[in-house]
Amino acid sequence: MSRTLVVTNDFPPRAGGIQSFVYGLIARRPPASVVVYAPRWVGSAAFDLRQPYPVVRHPTSLMLPTPAVARRAAGLVAEFGCDTVVFGAAAPLGLLAPRMREAGVRRVVMVTHGHEAGWAGIPAGRRVLARIGADADVVTYLGEYTRRRLARVIAADKLVRLAPGVDTGVFHPGAGGGRVRAELGLGERPVVVCLSRLVPRKGQDTLLRAWPGVVEDVPGAVLLIVGGGPYRRTLERLARPMGGSVRITGPVPGAELPGYLAAGDVFAMPCRTRLGGVDVEGLGIVYLEASASGLPVVAGSSGGAPDAVLSGETGLVVDGTRPDEVAAALVGLLKDPAGARAMGERGREWAAREWSWDLAASRFARLLEPAETP
Template sequence: MTAPAAGAGGEIRVVVVTNDFPPRPGGIQSFVHGLALRTPGVAVYAPAWTGCAAFDRRQPYPVVRHPTSLMLPTRAVARTAARLVAGHGARTVVFGAAAPLGLLAPAVRAAGARRVVMLTHGHEAAWAGTPGFREVLRRIGGHADVVTYLGEYTRSRLAAVIDPGKLVRLAPGVDTDTFRPATDPEAAKARLGLAGRPVVVCVSRLVPRKGQDQLIRAWPEVLRAVPDAVLLLVGGGPYRRTLERLARGLRSVRFTGTVPADGLPGYYAAGDVFAMPCRTRLRGIDVEGLGIVFLEASATGLPVVAGASGGAPDAVRPGETGLVVDGTDPAQVAAALVELLANPDRARKLGAGGRDWITGEWTWDQVAARFHTLLE
C-alpha cells in the first residue's frame, strides 16, 4: 500500500486505526468519526463498507480502507498500519477501540509511533470480566500510554485489568446544532403520519440488548393509559423479524428500517419521549457502554427512559433528564412511559433539563479539547 497524500490538511501527525467507522452505522462509529473530524493532521485506517468510497471523498482527511468489512490484528493489517505511520512520520496512533486492534501497538511503535491512545467502549468492559479475554485486554492495555473510558461503570471494570494511572475519561460529544429541540414538533409528526398523537421514539440498531422487545411487551399496558400513543422504532438490524412477530396485532408500533444519520433529527423531532430500555445479556458479555442516543435525545429536549445496563445510567440524570428502569421488567418500562406520556409538563421539564446538561457538558468542542490533550 502507498500512503495517501496528506491533502489540504497538511502533514499527518495522528493515525486512527479502527474497525468502527462510517458509513457503517452505530454509536462508536459516530464517536470515532467525530473525533477525526475535529483533529488536525489526521489519517484513518478502517474497513471497507457499502458506500465508503463516496463517504471518504467528502472527508477533509485521507481514509485508507482495508479490503474487507472487518479488521483483525493480523500481520497484513499490522503492515498496513505500520506503513501509514512510517510513510507519514506520524507520532501518535489512536485505536478506535482497544480490543482487539490494540494488539497492533508494538508494530506501530516499531514504525515510529511515540504515543498510543486507545479508546474503550462497552465490549472492553465486558472483556475485563471474562476469563481469557481479560488476559488479552491486560496485554493490550500494557501497550498503551492512555486508555479512555466512557463513565464510572466502564472505569471500574477496566481498572481491575489496566493500570488505573493510564485511564482517562473520554465520552462522545453531541452536535447540539444538529440535535436541538424541534421548532414545530407537530409538523415533524405530520410528515410521518402521526399528527396529534403521543409518540415514544427509540433510535437504535435492532438487536436484543437494546430492549425494543421490552418496549413492545410493555406497549399494551401503555395503550390502556394512553390509547392513541405510537411506538416508533427507528433503525434496522438482525432482530427486526423477531420484533415484527412480537408486535403483530399492535398497529401503533411502527418500524422505519435503517435511517441515514442525517435523517435522524427528524425522528427525534417527532417524539414526546425517548426510550431504550437496554439490558445486560450473556452474563455481562453483551452490555451497554454508554448510549450516545440518550445524549442525542436529551439534546433535542426529549425526556429519556434508559435501561440500567452497564454505563447507560451515566447518560441520564435520574429525575432531572429522564428515568432509569430495569430493562428486564416490561411492567417497569410501561410505568415509566405512562408517567411521562400522561404528564406532559413533567416530560417537558425533564427534556429541558437534558438540553441544558448536554449544552453544558457534552458538546463536541469540549470533547475535542479533552481528546487533543491526550494526543500530546
C-alpha cells in the first residue's frame, strides 16, 4: 500500500475550520496509508494516542518552511516509505515540495483555503503561490471564488475542487438544542446563533450593530454568539448595552457545538473581506453545518462564502458591512418561521446530497493516485 505524509500546521486538537477539514480527510483514509507531521499543541499527546495512524509532532506550535522542518519531513518520507505528500495548507509549507521530491516523493498535493486566495491578491503572495503551484501535481480549491483567484498564478490543469464535508449524523435538528436552550434559560424565545472564531472578518460586530433593529421588530429575540478569539472583549463591550438579548458564551467543547447550532432558529455570520482582500472567507463550513442542523443561514458576501449558500433557497447572502441589510434579513426570517423552517429543510437536504464526507473522501482518494487523472 502506498503511504502519504501529511504536512500541516492545521491539525487537532487545535480548533478551527481548516483543522477539521484536514482531519476529516485523513480520518477517512486507511490508517496504514497515512503519517501526519504537525505542530505540538495543548493536549496533542493525548489526542495522538487515540489516532490509528502515526502523528509526529514538531516541538513548537508553528511550522515554517525552514531547513529544520524540511529535514524532519524528508526524514519521515524515508522512515515511513511515503510516496505522496499532502500539504494541509499550501501556503507557506508548500515551499518544501522540492525537498520532498528529493527525498523520494512522487506526487505532491497542495490543499488551499481562504488565506491562499487572499495571498493571490498581493504581489508578494502571488510570487509565493506561483512557486508552490509550479512544484505541485495538484492544487485544490474550495469553490469558484477561490478557483478564480488561484488561476491567476497556478496552471488551470492543476486546479481541482476539494471542499470539506459535513457529517449530517452529527449536525442535525435533534442534536441537543433543547438542552442548550434550557441551560441558557432561552425558553421558546427566537434565537439567532453565530458560531465562529471571534475575529473581525466573521462579522459578529455587524450582528451586534444590527441587533437593536432586530429586537425592535421581534421582541424577545436573542442573539447567541458562540466561540472564542481575540475580538471577544470588543464584542462584549458592544453587547453590554443590550442586556439579556445578547449572550456571548465564549468557546465551547467541540462535541457540544451541534447542540448550540440546533438551539437556534436562524444562523448568521455576516463575514466581510478586510485588509484590501487579504483577509477573506474561503468558504465557511459552518454555514453548511448550520444547514445540516436545519437552520436557514444568513451569510456575508465575502470571498467564497456564497458558495456555501443557495441564496433564496437555503439562506440569504448579505453585505456584511451593512447592519441595516443584516437586520432586514434576520427580521424577515424570524417573522416568517414557516418559511425559515422550509429554508432549513432544503439546506439539510442540500448538505446531505452535495456536501457529504463520503464525496469529499472519494475525491481526496483520487487525488492521491499518481496513475489517475484528477
